[in-house]
Amino acid sequence: MVITIPxxxxxxxxxxxxxxxxxxxxxxxxxxxxxxxxxxxxxxEANLCALIGTIFEIIETGKNKxxxxxxxxxxxxxxxxxxFLIPFGFSKILDNNGTVLIYKKFTPNDDLGFNNYITTxxxxxxxFPSHSDKLGKEIxxxxxxxYENARTHGQCDFIHTCGxxxxxxxxxxxxxxxxxxxxxxxxxxxxxxxxxxxxxxxxDWAMKKGNTTKTGDTSGGLGLAVIFEFIKLNKGKIQVISxxxxxxxxxxxxxxxxxxxxxxxxxxNIKFNLNDLNHYSLGNEDEYFENIF
Amino acid sequence: MKHLLxxxxxxxxxxxxxxxxxxxxEVVDFYLQKKEKVELDFSGITIMITAFLNAAIGKLYGKKxxxxxxxxxxxxxxxxxxxxxxxxxxxxxxAKEYFANKEDFEKNSNNAIYGxx
Numbered sequence: 001m002v003i004t005i006p007x008x009x010x011x012x013x014x015x016x017x018x019x020x021x022x023x024x025x026x027x028x029x030x031x032x033x034x035x036x037x038x039x040x041x042x043x044x045e046a047n048l049c050a051l052i053g054t055i056f057e058i059i060e061t062g063k064n065k066x067x068x069x070x071x072x073x074x075x076x077x078x079x080x081x082x083x084f085l086i087p088f089g090f091s092k093i094l095d096n097n098g099t100v101l102i103y104k105k106f107t108p109n110d111d112l113g114f115n116n117y118i119t120t121x122x123x124x125x126x127x128f129p130s131h132s133d134k135l136g137k138e139i140x141x142x143x144x145x146x147y148e149n150a151r152t153h154g155q156c157d158f159i160h161t162c163g164x165x166x167x168x169x170x171x172x173x174x175x176x177x178x179x180x181x182x183x184x185x186x187x188x189x190x191x192x193x194x195x196x197x198x199x200x201x202x203x204d205w206a207m208k209k210g211n212t213t214k215t216g217d218t219s220g221g222l223g224l225a226v227i228f229e230f231i232k233l234n235k236g237k238i239q240v241i242s243x244x245x246x247x248x249x250x251x252x253x254x255x256x257x258x259x260x261x262x263x264x265x266x267x268x269n270i271k272f273n274l275n276d277l278n279h280y281s282l283g284n285e286d287e288y289f290e291n292i293f
Numbered sequence: 294m295k296h297l298l299x300x301x302x303x304x305x306x307x308x309x310x311x312x313x314x315x316x317x318x319e320v321v322d323f324y325l326q327k328k329e330k331v332e333l334d335f336s337g338i339t340i341m342i343t344a345f346l347n348a349a350i351g352k353l354y355g356k357k358x359x360x361x362x363x364x365x366x367x368x369x370x371x372x373x374x375x376x377x378x379x380x381x382x383x384x385x386x387x388a389k390e391y392f393a394n395k396e397d398f399e400k401n402s403n404n405a406i407y408g409x410x
Contacts, residue, residue: 111313115309137339141342144307147309148310148342209387217355218348218351219354220344220347221387221391222343222383222387223342289373289378289381290365292365292382292385293365293385
C-alpha cells in the first residue's frame with residue numbers, strides 16, 4: 001500500500017484536521033507493508049515529526065511494516081538532522097546551526113531520558129536564552145509541565161517530542177511539540193464530570209487554574225494554567241488538540257473548533273517567542289517568604 | 294533541626310516529576326511526624342514545576358495534623374530562587390482548596406450514604 005503525503009501540511013486547524021482524518025482512515029490496516037511517498041513534500045515543519053512519529057506508532061500497532069520513499073533532498077536534510085529518518089536506515093547529519101531539537105519518543109517513566117533530552121537539545125543550544133536568563137528558565141519549566149501532564153494524564157505507551165528554532169525570524173520562535181496517544185482530555189474531563197462534554201470545551205476547562213481531573217492524595221490543576229499564563233506574557237502561541245477538539249491561543253484570542261474526526265490522544269504545540277524582552281519579575285517575588293504556609 | 298537538601302533526595306537538579314516530589318514528601322513527613330523541625334534546602338535546583346511541588350509540599354495539607362501554624366513553625370524553606378516563589382504560593386493555595394473540598398466531598402458522600410445524623 002502506498003500513501004502519498006501532501007505538500008505543506010501546516011500546524012494549523014486544517015493541517016491537523018487533514019492528518020487526523022487520514023490516521024483514522026488507515027488505523028485499522030493490519031499486517032501490510034505501507035510505503036509513505038514523500039514525492040510531493042517540498043517543505044515540512046520539523047516539529048510535526050512528533051505527530052508523524054505518533055502516526056507511525058499507531059500504524060505499527062497493527063503489525064504493519066513502514067517504509068519511506070522519494071524524499072526530496074531539502075526535506076531529507078531536515079529529517080536526518082532531527083534524526084527522524086534514523087530508524088529507516090538513514091545516517092545522521094550534524095546540526096551545525098544548533099536549530100534542531102531532535103525527534104525522540106519516551107516511555108512515560110523515562111523522566112531521566114526526557115531531562116537529558118531537554119538539557120542537551122535545549123539548554124545547551126547557543127540559540128537558547130542563557131540559563132541565568134529567566135526567560136530560558138520559564139520556557140524550560142513550561143516544557144516540563146507539558147511533559148508531566150502527558151505522563152500523568154495520558155496513560156500512553158510513548159510520548160513523542162520534537163522542536164525547531166527559527167532564529168532568523170523577527171520573534172526568533174522556538175516551536176515545540178509533544179504528542180501522546182493515550183487517554184484524551186475529553187475522556188478525562190467527561191469521566192470526571194460524568195457527562196459527555198464537547199472536546200474543545202474540555203480543553204478550555206483544563207487550561208484554567210485549579211481545574212484538574214486528578215483525585216486522591218495529591219492536588220493538581222496548575223500545570224496547563226501556568227503554561228497558558230506564560231504564553232500570554234510571552235506573546236507566544238499554544239495549540240492543544242485532543243479527541244475532536246482544537247483549542248488555540250494566539251494574539252490574545254482563543255479559538256475553539258471541532259475536528260472532522262477523533263484523535264485518540266493529545267497534541268500540544270507551542271510557539272515560544274525567544275525575542276521577548278519581558279523580565280518575568282512576576283510581581284511578588286520579593287515578598288516575605290516566611291510563614292508561607 | 295534536620296537539614297534536608299532536595300538535590301540529594303532526588304539525585305537531580307531538576308525538580309520536575311511527581312514521583313520525585315513524593316520522595317521529598319516522604320522524607321519531610323518522616324521528620325515532621327517525629328515533631329522534628331525541618332529545613333528544606335532548594336539550593337542547586339535549577340528547574341521546578343508545579344507537579345513536583347504538588348507532591349512535595351501540597352500533599353502535606355492532606356494530613357490534618359499539619360495545620361498552617363504547625364508547618365510555619367516546623368518547616369522552613371531555604372534557598373528558593375526568587376522567581377520560583379510565586380509557584381509555591383499557587384501550589385499552597387491550591388492544596389488548601391483541594392483538601393478542603395475533598396473533605397467536604399467525602400463528608401457529603403458519606404452523608405449521602407449513611408445519613409448525616
